[in-house]
Amino acid sequence: MTFEKILVTGAGGQIGSELVPFLSEIFGKDRVFPSDVRSNTTDPRFINLDVTDKTSVELAIDKYKIDSIFHLAAILSAKGEKNPELAYKVNVSGLYNILEASVKNKVKLVLTPSSIGIFGPDTPKENVPIETIARPVTMYGITKLMAEHLGNYYHARFGLNARGLRFPGLISYKSPPGGGTTDYSIEMIIEAVKGRNYKCFLKEDSKLPMMYMPDALDSLLKLAEAEDSRLKHRTDFNVTSFSVTPKELELELRKYYRSFEVTYQPDFRQRIADSWPGSLDASAAVQEWDFHPNYDLRSTTEDMISHLK
Ligand code: NAD
Ligand code: SER
Secondary structure, three states, X not given: OOOOOEEEEOOOOOOHHHHHHHHHHHHOHHHEEEEEOOOOOOOOOOEEOOOOOHHHHHHHHHHOOOOEEEEXXXXXXXXHHHOHHHHHHHHHHHHHHHHHHHHHOOOOEEEOOEEHHHOOOOOOOOOEOOOOOOOOOOHHHHHHHHHHHHHHHHXXXXXXXXXXXXXXXXXXXXXXXXXXXXXXXXXXXXHHHOOOOEEEOOOOOOOEEEEEHXXXXXXXXXXXXXXXXXXXXXXXXXXXXXXXXXXXXXXHHHOOOOOOOEEEOOOOHHHHHHOOOOOEOOHHHHHHHOOOOOOOXXXXXHHHHHHHO
C-alpha cells in the first residue's frame, strides 16, 4: 500500500511526537501532516485541528488531499476518569468525525490505536487473547472498545480500511506521557536518573504489560502496511513486549542506581490498573502482520537511562 498524504491527529502527544519524525523519515517530510488541538510547534506542516469539530476535520482531509490517517487524538485513562465527558467527546465523537470524513474522501487507511484499557475486571489476567470478556470500568476503556467496534463497522458497511492495535503501557523519553495509568513506569525511570526517589501511585505488585516506543512505532508501520488479504482481525490486535510490576522496575533500576528507593502510595489509578490484565497473547499480530518487538525490560531500561542521562 502506498501512502501519499498522511495525517497524524494528536501529533503533539507521547506517540505522535515520535511517530511524525518516524513517518517523515520513511515517506518524506512533505507527505506527513502533523495536527493537534494544541499547537506547541513551529513545524510549518502543522495543522491546528480539533477532531471534535466535524467541519474542520472534513476541510483538513479535503484540503490536504489526505489518503491515510494515524488517528492518535485521545484522552487517556487517568485523565479520562477526571473528565469523562471530554474523554467521550474526543475518543468517540472525534473518531466518528474522522471515519465519516474518511469515507467521504475515500481515505485509504485509518489506523487508530486501541488499548489494554478495553479489558475489565472480569477479563482473565494472563496471556489474554483478542476475543475474551471485555467489560471495561473506565470511560477510557469504554470509548476505546467502542472505537474498535466503530472501525469494524465502517469496514463492514462502507469498506473503509480501518485498522487498530491494543497497545499496552508505552515507555518513552522524548515527550511526557499524556495522563495514563502506566505513566508511573516513565516517571520512575526519570526520577531514578535524576538521582531522586519516587513515590509510586500504584501498588508494588501491579503487573501490567508494557512496550518501548521504538517497538510501538515499528508495530504501527507494520500494521499500516500489512497485506489486507492476511488480516483476519482489523481493529483489535493485542501487542505486547514484556510485563512488569512497579517493584520489578524498581529492582531493575537499582542495578544502575543502588540507593534508589520507591515508596508505594496507590491513588485512584490503582482501581484502573486492577481492572487490566497482566499479560497479553499477541499471536494474531505475529501471524497476520509479523509483529516482532525487540526490547525487553532490561534493554528498555538501559536505553531509557542512556538517553535520559
Ligand atoms: P497523549 O495524551 O500523549 O496525546 C494525545 C494527543 O491528543 C495530545 O497531544 C492532545 O493534545 C491531543 N488531543 C486531545 N484532544 C484533542 C482534540 N479534540 N483534537 C485533536 N487533538 C486532541 O496520548 P498518546 O499516548 O500519544 O496516545 C495516542 C493514542 O494511543 C491514543 O489513542 C491512546 O489511547 C493510545 N494508547 C496510548 C498508550 C500509551 O501508553 N501512551 C497505550 C495504549 C493506547
Ligand atoms: N497507557 C495507557 C493508559 O494508561 C493505556 O492505554 O491510559
